[in-house]
Amino acid sequence: MTHGSGGRAMAQLIEELFLTAFDNEYLRQMNDQASFQIPAGRMVMATDSHVVSPLFFPGGDIGCLSVHGTINDVAMAGAVPLYLSASFILEEGFPLADLARIVESMANASRQAGVPIVTGDTKVVERNKGDGVFITTTGVGIVPHGVNISGDLARPGDAIIVSGTVGDHGVAILSVRENLSFGTSIQSDTAALHGLVAAMVAAVPGIHVLRDPTRGGLATTLNEIARQSGVGMMLRETNLPIRTEVRAACEFLGLDPLYSANEGKLVVICRQEDADALLEAMRTHPLGQDAALIGEVIEDDHHFVQMETAFGGRRIVDWLTGEQLPRIC
Amino acid sequence: MGSKEPLLDSRDFSPCAVRIRVRGQVQGVGFRPFVYRLALELELSGWVLNDADGVEIEAQGDGAALETLLSRLKNDAPDLAQVDEVSAVSVEVLPRLGFAILESRSGHAHTGITPDAAICPACLSEIFDPANRRYRYPFTNCTHCGPRYTITRHLPYDRPNTSMAKFALCPACRREYDDPLDRRFHAQPNACAVCGPRLTLLEKDGQLIESDDPIAETVRRLRAGQILAIKGIGGFHLMCDARNAETVARLRQRKQREGKPFAVMLAGIASIAPWVICGESERQLLEARERPIVLLQKLPGCDAAMPGVAPGMAELGVLLPYAPLHYLLFHEAAGRPTGTAWLAAPHALALVCTSANPGGEPLVTDNAEALRRLSAIADAFVMHDREIVVGCDDSVVRVHKKAPSPLMGEGWGEGERAATPLPNPLPQGERGQTALARVGFIRRARGYTPRAIKLPRAGRSVLACGGWFKNTICLTRGDEAFVSQHIGDLDNAATCRSLADTVQHLMGVLEIEPEVVVHDLHPDFFSTSFAVGFARQHGLPVFGVQHHHAHIASVMAEHGLAGPILGLTLDGVGLGTDGTAWGGELLRVDGARFERLGHLKELALPGGDRAAREPWRMAASALNALGRDEEIERRFLHSAATAVREMLEKNLNCPTTSSCGRLFDAAAGLLGVREISAFEGQAAMLLEGLAQAHGPVAPMNAGYIMQGSVLNFLPLLERLADTDDAGFGAALFHSTLAHGLAEWVMAARGRTELNEVVLGGGCFLNAVLRVELSRLLNLSPLTLYHAQDVPPNDGGLSLGQAWVAMQEFPC
Ligand SMILES: [Fe+3]
Ligand SMILES: [Mg+2]
Numbered sequence A: 001m002t003h004g005s006g007g008r009a010m011a012q013l014i015e016e017l018f019l020t021a022f023d024n025e026y027l028r029q030m031n032d033q034a035s036f037q038i039p040a041g042r043m044v045m046a047t048d049s050h051v052v053s054p055l056f057f058p059g060g061d062i063g064c065l066s067v068h069g070t071i072n073d074v075a076m077a078g079a080v081p082l083y084l085s086a087s088f089i090l091e092e093g094f095p096l097a098d099l100a101r102i103v104e105s106m107a108n109a110s111r112q113a114g115v116p117i118v119t120g121d122t123k124v125v126e127r128n129k130g131d132g133v134f135i136t137t138t139g140v141g142i143v144p145h146g147v148n149i150s151g152d153l154a155r156p157g158d159a160i161i162v163s164g165t166v167g168d169h170g171v172a173i174l175s176v177r178e179n180l181s182f183g184t185s186i187q188s189d190t191a192a193l194h195g196l197v198a199a200m201v202a203a204v205p206g207i208h209v210l211r212d213p214t215r216g217g218l219a220t221t222l223n224e225i226a227r228q229s230g231v232g233m234m235l236r237e238t239n240l241p242i243r244t245e246v247r248a249a250c251e252f253l254g255l256d257p258l259y260s261a262n263e264g265k266l267v268v269i270c271r272q273e274d275a276d277a278l279l280e281a282m283r284t285h286p287l288g289q290d291a292a293l294i295g296e297v298i299e300d301d302h303h304f305v306q307m308e309t310a311f312g313g314r315r316i317v318d319w320l321t322g323e324q325l326p327r328i329c
Numbered sequence B: 001m002g003s004k005e006p007l008l009d010s011r012d013f014s015p016c017a018v019r020i021r022v023r024g025q026v027q028g029v030g031f032r033p034f035v036y037r038l039a040l041e042l043e044l045s046g047w048v049l050n051d052a053d054g055v056e057i058e059a060q061g062d063g064a065a066l067e068t069l070l071s072r073l074k075n076d077a078p079d080l081a082q083v084d085e086v087s088a089v090s091v092e093v094l095p096r097l098g099f100a101i102l103e104s105r106s107g108h109a110h111t112g113i114t115p116d117a118a119i120c121p122a123c124l125s126e127i128f129d130p131a132n133r134r135y136r137y138p139f140t141n142c143t144h145c146g147p148r149y150t151i152t153r154h155l156p157y158d159r160p161n162t163s164m165a166k167f168a169l170c171p172a173c174r175r176e177y178d179d180p181l182d183r184r185f186h187a188q189p190n191a192c193a194v195c196g197p198r199l200t201l202l203e204k205d206g207q208l209i210e211s212d213d214p215i216a217e218t219v220r221r222l223r224a225g226q227i228l229a230i231k232g233i234g235g236f237h238l239m240c241d242a243r244n245a246e247t248v249a250r251l252r253q254r255k256q257r258e259g260k261p262f263a264v265m266l267a268g269i270a271s272i273a274p275w276v277i278c279g280e281s282e283r284q285l286l287e288a289r290e291r292p293i294v295l296l297q298k299l300p301g302c303d304a305a306m307p308g309v310a311p312g313m314a315e316l317g318v319l320l321p322y323a324p325l326h327y328l329l330f331h332e333a334a335g336r337p338t339g340t341a342w343l344a345a346p347h348a349l350a351l352v353c354t355s356a357n358p359g360g361e362p363l364v365t366d367n368a369e370a371l372r373r374l375s376a377i378a379d380a381f382v383m384h385d386r387e388i389v390v391g392c393d394d395s396v397v398r399v400h401k402k403a404p405s406p407l408m409g410e411g412w413g414e415g416e417r418a419a420t421p422l423p424n425p426l427p428q429g430e431r432g433q434t435a436l437a438r439v440g441f442i443r444r445a446r447g448y449t450p451r452a453i454k455l456p457r458a459g460r461s462v463l464a465c466g467g468w469f470k471n472t473i474c475l476t477r478g479d480e481a482f483v484s485q486h487i488g489d490l491d492n493a494a495t496c497r498s499l500a501d502t503v504q505h506l507m508g509v510l511e512i513e514p515e516v517v518v519h520d521l522h523p524d525f526f527s528t529s530f531a532v533g534f535a536r537q538h539g540l541p542v543f544g545v546q547h548h549h550a551h552i553a554s555v556m557a558e559h560g561l562a563g564p565i566l567g568l569t570l571d572g573v574g575l576g577t578d579g580t581a582w583g584g585e586l587l588r589v590d591g592a593r594f595e596r597l598g599h600l601k602e603l604a605l606p607g608g609d610r611a612a613r614e615p616w617r618m619a620a621s622a623l624n625a626l627g628r629d630e631e632i633e634r635r636f637l638h639s640a641a642t643a644v645r646e647m648l649e650k651n652l653n654c655p656t657t658s659s660c661g662r663l664f665d666a667a668a669g670l671l672g673v674r675e676i677s678a679f680e681g682q683a684a685m686l687l688e689g690l691a692q693a694h695g696p697v698a699p700m701n702a703g704y705i706m707q708g709s710v711l712n713f714l715p716l717l718e719r720l721a722d723t724d725d726a727g728f729g730a731a732l733f734h735s736t737l738a739h740g741l742a743e744w745v746m747a748a749r750g751r752t753e754l755n756e757v758v759l760g761g762g763c764f765l766n767a768v769l770r771v772e773l774s775r776l777l778n779l780s781p782l783t784l785y786h787a788q789d790v791p792p793n794d795g796g797l798s799l800g801q802a803w804v805a806m807q808e809f810p811c
């Protein structure tokens, strides 16, 4: 793929690639924008830029990831995602075959999720001015009537539930990127969660908080919620669903799976009395089979997220400023 | 005396009058009755009162008597007093009748609160005297002894502001309290069996144990192998029979404390003698009113007699009873002898005595909390109804052995048993400081907190929040620094809250409003976010001080140094200004500024902090640095061995560190001393123990390389990797390390022309390294400074941070 004058033909080629893969009535209109009717209600919008290395990893690639990521951000308001846009920044020389694979994966993800990509854009930057491909996706969705989900609504006594095993994506990416001999069987959990969310909202419309613990992992997400809601949390280590391979790989690496990214998991906070119904609804959905009650919201003016360890001790699950810097003196 | 000019003429027999000002720790320690008794003895008239600045006296009489008064105020002051200044001015001679103790004049106090003190000899003889009304009363105290800091809610130090408020004095106690000639005049915690606190015995489920004699019942249970939670002065202890291996193992299992040594409480020096070596310095320290845990060299039979108490350690932590209750347990076990002579004889009872702080959380101080948190550990509870306001762990100290003279050509620690110079159980104050044998702190808490550390000059009030491990905080006022009791590791919420509470409480009892706030550079420590939050809330300037700069500044603070000096920090890790983990640093420190002159050659930390818990990972790191990666899997059968090799080869989660502590870990791992540490610092402690047992060896030839300002010990590590004899290897490691460091320091001294060297950081708790390095450095005309009034480890960090802040913000 080239840039500049000779690039015009190439740009056309790419355009066609997208048009065929994503094909839908909006794109077919060939306008600079998509126009559509929206149902009445509260609308949400989310955008996310996707940068991942490697571009292809066990369980997915940057294409489906960019679709799932934005759908999930929309869904975390309890919303039904409706439309997506996609914007590509390609580095000159990026193999067309790889691009085709990525685009195909996006198209599949979008089709499976039932959320069409209705508008988009592509730019090509000079060699060494990009990292292969960056994809930005934006999504809009509608929140069902009566649903009010927000990060500041966690209340002392509430139950904290996670939809499945944590840390998979981060460890999967790391093991392929570094070509590790251990942890190779770990797959990314990338998935669109709006179906699961719809089932959850149907079972318990009064959900307080929903969030997908992506970058920074479960630990960072829970700390964000604790601060937003002005509460503390107490987790139980023994209740945390973590794959044996993920746990082992993290132990070897000296990393904490609670800080490892997820791309197909959500954490939900609801009233304790709704927890059973919610867990049941989650466990009947394929993406929520391993859902687990991992702790509860407590009163705490320091907003500590704590964990009762397997040994009966308690430790703070910190909100890290950056990476896990050494600290033991 | 403040004024130099002769105020009084002792040849003049006509009456004169003076107003005297006494500053220091002179309230709540029986100072006014002391003055009163002196006045009566010297036939002086006038008055004495407490005020915001200390004690004020007006005395009238003949000149010679007044002169005697002035000198005795300083020299004969009560035990708990610390007189910093006595000054006098002449006043008008008036018609005066008798001498009076006047009511306190309230105001802004600058006298501070005294630390808790062990029961005094006078009170001790009362509780062993069947004819005394306090016979076997476990809460006996007087103005010379008893709890202070741990029972005080706020100033001024008066009974209503302490947890004694709820106990109304009986007529007999009231008479003592009101009588200026009584030892208990204004003794705020004064009490007796009629009116004071009482013991209660509870089963582990909280059910009351009906017993006519709770002390007899407690001893019966201890002898039967039970673990008892016993409420003391600064918190609950877990106690059990140290000679009962099964009980000690049960305590370890219930407390989930593998390997970490326990301290043992014994009746007296005579009871200690069979188990450990106790020189004169050690004896004085053990018997000092601060009653710390003292680390003493074990004698051969020790481990066999107390199996599992301090496994693998060369030393045993020993403490003597300090609360009357403790003494009464030994008294009961000895068959209730009358008088105190029995304490001079050996007694068999040895009690494991460990802080009741389950899961690394703060010491349990509250009765209800004890039942909640200790019921899975203790078989029964010994409680009382005097509330502990502030938790305070036992202090842990060691007598710093003097480096042997170089002329004697000796190695470390030889012939030091009866170090003649006195230790300095009272690091600050009038007891006289000796330059040689000294107290070295490992943990500074009960008995010492909140005693002030004198700074070289006054400055703004600073709040320094410390680091993460073994944390303390420090508040300054004028030229005094108040380092809090040991707070603990900030890895759990309860300890973090305890930091916040300690700041509030100390600000209250010291009446300090900080003007500047400081913290460590590490962004993820609770102490850092607390400091930033506190500063924002109070609109104060706040800044970070580099960890090892603070370690050096801590020692500078107590020795009155501002720099420029050379600072050698041998430590675990602390975040450097370049974002990497430092820990073996040669610094030039000048006031609030420092420069990194050099550092130890970096080693990778495979797995970050996990490498600090697993010394074998540091050994693997060393092998990788030596190009001997292929040995990693062969040497270490750990399931992660292949992964760690891969991580090292790919530089994956392998931050580097110049830490000296990790160098110890690497050595311990290579020598096969320990693969995984059961507690922080275990590998280094075991290595030290092995070196000590082996005895001195010559340093390895070319065991280190000086590459510019970087000191590289890889040749030494290579040799250790091929050494089968762990004892020899440990000795070689210490010896070569000390020689390399000494040469490195000397080279820097040559370049910088700085002749004062400050040593700081946790590795200086290692006696073998400290003694040998000091010996080598002392071969040249250098002045060496060690940590003394605070620990060299992170427990002293807050003092250093505060001193840096005071220099950054000169008034
Ligand atoms: Fe340190
Ligand atoms: Mg987003």
Ligand SMILES: [Zn+2]
Residues within 6 Å of the ligand: B119, B120, B121, B122, B123, B124, B140, B141, B142, B143, B144, B145, B146
């Ligand atoms: Zn006394």
Ligand SMILES: [Zn+2]
Residues within 6 Å of the ligand: B169, B170, B171, B172, B173, B174, B191, B192, B193, B194, B195, B196
């Ligand atoms: Zn009484």
